């Protein structure tokens with residue numbers, strides 16, 4: 001039986017990556033930093049995934065175990081693994097990279113030619129490449145050569161809405177997800193054969209990743225930040241507001257114009273259908289997805305390559321309109337949720353440095369016109 005070590009036993013780790021790897025016949029070992037979660041998984045040896053739809057379907061994921069990130073067992077489990085995946089949040093990859101580097105040292109000495117692939121399933125541009133750089137920071141030149149030859153680092157795009165479990169879960173390990181999923185894997189980067197039924201193997205990931213991050217996650221963040229402004233608790237409530245729904249569609253349209261220009265292989269009707277399908281998913285009445293989850297960490301979501309500034313730059317390069325994306329960025333700046341540490345930091349930065357300087361620093365945008373436009377929109381939202 002093949003073995004996968006997956007870092008991050010959270011919503012997407014259990015609700016998406018873990019279940020697909022289980023269906024693909026892998027023995028899945030989870031690594032996490034939360035002791036209680038690790039203990040719970042080792043006691044239960046299985047968990048359930050509920051697919052939220054008209055009829056709720058429940059799948060059992062068994063034959064699992066878990067290790068703490070900082071335990072020797074974690075390193076040992078990777079020595080004979082066939083696959084390593086992560087879903088920990090992109091900011092936690094340095095930590096994981098250091099641990100994987102330790103395992104690769106042992107693996108090179110013990111099983112030097114056993115095929116290994118690594119994939120970071122995070123919402124970010126080329127997170128696996130980021131993880132690879134983090135791993136390489138901890139290895140010497142000889143080991144780096146071996147890593148280049150023997151370890152596949154495939155960038156991926158992962159798409160499945162896995163909301164918080166409150167209201168649905170009856171068991172501590174239950175995960176809840178929507179029915180839809182898409183897992184795009186950049187095939188040329190793999191070493192050896194990788195079989196994951198349901199995954200899509202693509203030759204060039206960038207268009208898929210940009211489409212997902214900009215037309216889904218960007219639109220989702222827009223719904224969350226606009227919804228927060230209007231006092232909506234969930235994405236569903238936000239999308240039922242016609243003004244917000246129109247802004248979300250506008251953001252998707254602007255992103256689409258940028259994508260069509262940057263990736264000529266896309267066709268407008270297909271992207272329009274993609275956008276519509278995404279909006280339908282946001283309107284799934286069976287999913288209670290908090291705007292606070294979808295909007296979490298606005299400093300990351302407003303950063304240069306992420307879901308709002310990334311498409312704004314593409315749309316600008318295409319000569320397309322950007323008012324919708326500028327509004328979404330302004331709404332993100334106005335996101336003052338006191339329960340979100342990054343939002344608190346953002347508000348403190350705006351108070352201390354002013355909104356214009358904060359926009360430039362956080363988003364990397366430098367054009368005076370666009371920065372002023374966003375700043376004016378922010379003032380309107382912040383004083384509402």
Ligand SMILES: NC(=O)C1=CN([C@@H]2O[C@H](COP(=O)(O)OP(=O)(O)OC[C@H]3O[C@@H](n4cnc5c(N)ncnc54)[C@H](O)[C@@H]3O)[C@@H](O)[C@H]2O)C=CC1
Nearest residue numbers: 008009010011012032033087088089092122123160161162
């Ligand atoms: N929830 C969703 O719908 C989707 C999430 N993602 C991405 O997946 C990643 C995880 O998201 P969620 O599962 O929603 O978050 P989550 O907060 O539910 O789960 C993250 C898990 O990672 C663990 N963790 C944190 N640092 C760690 C480390 N250094 N080593 C091992 N475990 C660590 C946490 O304890 C937690 O159990 C994020 O990058 C997110 O953008 C991607 C697609 C869908």
Ligand SMILES: O=P(O)(O)OC[C@H]1O[C@](O)(CO)[C@@H](O)[C@@H]1O
Nearest residue numbers: 123159160161162217220294296
């Ligand atoms: O996980 P992040 O990057 O904080 O952002 C939340 C986004 O990720 C997802 O959880 C999965 O793509 C979406 O539901 C949401 O748009």
